[in-house]
Amino acid sequence: MIPRLALFTLSALCLSMAHADEVQVAVAANFTAPIQAIAADFEKDTGHTLVASYGATGQFYTQIKNGAPFEVFLAADDSTPAKLEKEGDTVVGSRFTYAVGTLALWSAKEGYVDDRGAVLAANQYQHLSIANPKAAPYGLAATQVLDKLKLTEATKAKIVEGQNISQAYQFVSTGNAELGFVALSQIYKDGKVTSGSAWIVPSDLYSPINQDAVVLSKGKDSAAAKALMDYLKGPKAAAIIKSYGYAL
Template structure:
């Protein structure tokens, strides 16, 4: 019995020491990458013993927060321009940037048989509100605007816009019925099995918008963190890449 108690005490001290050595990594994540990043972070925590603190939101807002001194160590952006800009301005570590995913835009409704396979519903009408993310803050919102302009329907549809601050809020507008349909990220409407979770959608052809290259970058506050660097390395691992593809993203070659 005394030997058992001694072993338990030693095990407790070993776990306490391990916990003391484990790092917490603060990561700003583009809202469209919420579900895959939760799974990737869980895998990284299991293999590394480190804790990943995830914050989800609009890339534009994160950029402003980082410049204002927010304690993020890693940024997973929804574009490639923001990480590049942060590098140039000294807020991110040079040469740490890479494309972790290439996003895809969809027109989606939470109701079945609303959105057809060619997006003709945009011309046909029959809806009062169309949700899009703020194109100044969210790259998927900018892609939505590009798409509508390419289709020649922007001016007609603009009065119907319900604008979300992030792609997450835009998704909520549609999911709750505040807008019958909206432009969101493919990753938001399919599960890890690649199947549509509910409703109806049109996968917007990539010819209608510039590639949504989503870059990750090590921020200045994480430059001395081996754990933050390890997380970025894990993001490029076969395990992480399988998760990324499962949610409909393309990978950089």
């Protein structure tokens, strides 16, 4: 005979599992590592499962407009979610800024990039990697930096363009480009650069990278989507986000 307390615990567990759900999330590529860490805690704490797809914000916009099954969008900017909101493709009132991104100039080589980014103006490299500025906000920020430093023309023939910030990072990590503009979150953890050498680009050289989250129309009745948005505003997610070099 099963004790009453065990029966109650089993019933509560079954009830919890019955209400657990999946949430399909479109995640800007720069936020890959943080969301993977958050997803593990989110599933443990809520029972819901986060299923993430990674890519460029501009490409996700097109996919969403074409009926992609995403329920939540974690963009790399604030303008794309605002545009979707204006076009009636989101749950009104759900949008908020979950992170503020930082741009870094990075090389996989130790000591190659100095802490003031002088290597950029020295122009001794063959290839400079950036993300597609039309689809990826970090790519747009990179072009703004080059413009502010009056290096657009000097670097034009050296640009290697990735479809998104992950590909821009890969070009540098594999040695196909000596250096490149990446998201700080890709090379940073717990207060330090984890590999190679980097210049954390001063924020006055590019427009703020306010990254907004929004519940899409397909997620309007999803308990998991609502739970994720609440979780992203909580202390556990905030600690993880900060550890990757984002501001809140």
